[in-house]
Amino acid sequence: MDSPGCIVPGCRGTIMSEIKIYVVCHKLFEVPSHPYLFPIQVGASLSANRFPGMLYDDTGDSISNKNRSYCELTAQYWAWKNDAAAWQGIFHYRRYLSFDARSQARAAGEHFGRPYRVLERPTAQSLRRAGYDPQGLARFLEAFDVIAPVPENMGMTAARQYETAPHHYAADLTIVRELLRRGDPRDWRAAEEYLNGTNLYFGNLFLMRRPLFERYSAWLFDLLAKYDEQKDVSGYSPQAQRVDGYLAERLFGVYLTRLRAEGTAVGFVPRLHFAGMESRGAYLKQRAETLLLPPGSVRRNAARRLLRKI
Template sequence: MKNLQMFCLTLEPSHLEFIKSLNYIPVGLGEKKFSDKWFTDKNGKNISKKNRNYGEYTFHYWLWKNYINQLKDEWIGFSQYRKFWTIRNYDNFKLDINKINSIAIKEITSEFNDCEVILGSPFYVNQRRISKFLKKGIKIVLKKPGVLFNKNSRNLSFHFDLMHGEKNLEKAINLLDSKNRTDFQDYMNKNFYFHPHNMFICKSKSLLIEYYETIFPWLEKCEDVFGFKNLQGYDLTRIYGFLAERFLSYWFTKNVKYKTMNITFYDINKDLK
């Protein structure tokens, strides 16, 4: 790998050899035991006990506090055992683990030289099925029945309220510093897509550190509002990860030049059970 340090996050120790075959850096999260061949979020200064709520961000915290100064100052990326960066889109039913090995990126090509970060292709929330809106939050929909007929009213704020609890986004945004509070609110109100999966590829350590220095103090403040004990169901239990996912899109697109790349879905558990 010439110019890319790619971390691949997984919950399964059996994925080690495949991740290494990609020349990616293996990261083990969750409750299972991982050997010393893995990076984990459990040693040094860490918040691994919050993984159920923070998802990938317990590793980001560990990286920030324990290892970031040891990274080369070149492209630093994050992928997952079910999601891989690829130059173009691929039909899932045509994939297998060997195909993933051949199509997952190994370096960053020159077409991305003029940007500071690479984000995933946009995910449009206003194109979801009406039935899903009704299933997830009929009370919220009934308060704004226009969303059933007007796609332009289904913005990111509406979608977050629907999926992760009404007014929770507003509560979280109110905890941001003044520099970001208004701009993030505008971003959520005016946009219909975000760059998903908490995946990104950052060109420099300094930019990554700046992002971490912004996101983690905010998430810590959010803990005072949402806590952990009363978060029920996946969409609320993982609320810190979902807040970070939206904030990531906002923060990078606001602050630096970015380009997008496809993220291909394939669960390597299909081949490595």
């Protein structure tokens, strides 16, 4: 007889009762049908169109109207406030996580391989190859509390990378660092460790057990609200106005660093970049770039530094 916590027929033990991965969409692209993938339209309150067959971030308790600054975080807020699945995660319509056998075998270690792979589009076939078998994925999750992307070595500190990235301003990160310094000393230690390290967690992509997701969301949105109180970004360009999303990408690394210091079981798997959503040419270009300059490699970081000098 199946245990009360089963999510798939024939399972045994303590597999979680629900897994929900919210696939964030601000454009209308197909999300493959899968029992764990739930497409959600973000910025729905700011759009004249409703994407068919999706959840919407402007229902229930929401911050959809903040999407221009909060980006995919409006989906995270919606999931936090309006759902209570045992596992909750955030993906992007062009960026997923890989759960294939090789990724699973390396997830608990410190030698991860490349941080991401480039594929053309998310399809039922590509997801099968990436380990999205419902039973296998559920069993894999049993060993962990958090699933995070493999860190990418950028050849510079996380703080420096933020300060030099297009449409990012050092002053914004300075405000958040000061908020962390004045808060819980454990958060401050985690922030100093992560922001002064060279391994970065990109994409705002993750899967967490619900208690850790609740804790992360409460902490994150409190920090961003305090940042918003101090900084007026109305004069920023549209790209720079995405600042809360940019900051959250770094704050995820801070939170994860603290969780690891506490002994939380974290599994690391590569990202999947679907580069052909708008054109096959874009996919072929990014595929060639990653072959010539592998992500996280010394060669890629050297090329990046050279381009900054030109």
